[in-house]
Amino acid sequence: MTKSVDGELAGLELPVERGCPFTPPAAYERLREKAPINRIHLVSGGEAWWVSGHEEGRAILADGRFSSDKRKAGFPLFNVDAATLRQLRSQPPHMLSMDGNEHAAARRPVIGEFTVKRLAALRPRIQVIVDRFIDDMLAADQRPVDLVQALSLPVPSLVICELLGAPYTDHDFFQGRTAVAVRRTSSPQDRQRAFAELRAYIDDVLTRKESEPGDDLFSRQIARQRQEGTLDHAGLVSLAFLLLTAGHETTANMISLGVVGLLTHPEQLALITADPGKTPMAVEELLRYFAIADGVTSRVATEDVEIGGVSIKAGEGVIVSMLSANWDPAVFKDPGELDVERGARHHIAFGFGPHQCLGQNLARMELQIVFDTLFRRIPTLRLAVPAEELPFKSDAVIYGVHELPVTW
DSSP states (O other): OOOOOOOTTTEEEEEEOSSSSSOOOOOHHHHHHHHHEEEEEESSSSEEEOOOOHHHHHHTTOOOEOOOOOTSTTEEEEEEEEHHHHHHHTOOOOOOOOOOOHHHHHHHHGGGGOHHHHHHHHHHHHHHHHHHHHHHHOSSSSSEEEHHIITTTTTHHHHHHHHHHHHHHGGHHHHHHHHHHHHHEEEEHHHHHHHHHHHHHHHHHHHHHHHHHHSSHHHHHHHHHHHHHOOOOHHHHHHHHHHHHHHHHHHHHHHHHHHHHHOOOHHHHHHHHOOGGGGGHHHHHHHHHHOOTTOOOOEEESSEEEETTTEOOOOOOEEHHHHHHTTTTTTSSSSSSSSSSSSTTOOOOOOOGSOTTTHHHHHHHHHHHHHHHHHHOTTEEEESSGGGGGOTTTBSSSSSSSEEEEOO
């Protein structure tokens, strides 16, 4: 059985912008109501299967018959233009573009760096970092303060730099290049230049680490590969590219949006300020609610597969909408309600299956520490402009806000 959109949805091209800063586009809701798996057009050209149901999305992300390899024919171009994709395909793949045993082999040596036990040792240092930037906020001569620049960006940037062993003094460089790379409105030339400059920078950092190792993830990976006789400089560059760029951009946007979500739902904020033990649940709900990385979970079928009664042929592209799946009313009652006591750990904001986000435990810990500390130390924090006037990132692959003016 094959389903495709018709009527007003037949000519719909995805992605489309969120109609409201917080809610999924109305078209996503109509697509899910029609069928949780639908054939749609892509702004970048071509067609793909759009998966908007939670159950169907998890099934596809966990199924080894769907490939993450962007080099395969039919892989859907959701957020990347064809020229940039050709550039990415010319580089050694990072683990997000690997499948099966190749992916497992690339992930296995690094996963130990992100276990709950290992990251727990970083908690005191992250707390110091968060307090430092809040100290600077409180000492600012003028208000409002842009929370994006004052807290949201610098906290995860400094944390990932220290974890990986990259100089934090270079944060403006890699933050700026990452912003260009993930912005949909960037020209293909600018996006390609940003990718190339980031890789060149990381290549230089790793080259220096090979002769001057430290106590960091990069150095430990180099030492491990040397001991095993498998030193792969190009492969380490691809791994470092993934960890450095993804390690700050997503968490930074979630910090900002989480603050907006809590400040615009004061009754929910009151629950976690009264009982910080509820903050971990609040983080899960905020991750579900905003689903900032919508549509990045693209796959291509390597053989004919039937999912949810829909026949997907080998070579056909598939895109799982995290936002739509996380607002599926069949799984999350009243999904439009922000409910920090929901207990929404079964969301797919970090993906699902073998490619589930490697750094999810680190992101959760950073978010918990930031929210608890920020609202404890600045209990009168408030938005300096109405939420609907904030400059939301409708032009970016990773959703967020460009600026977040706050005062107290």
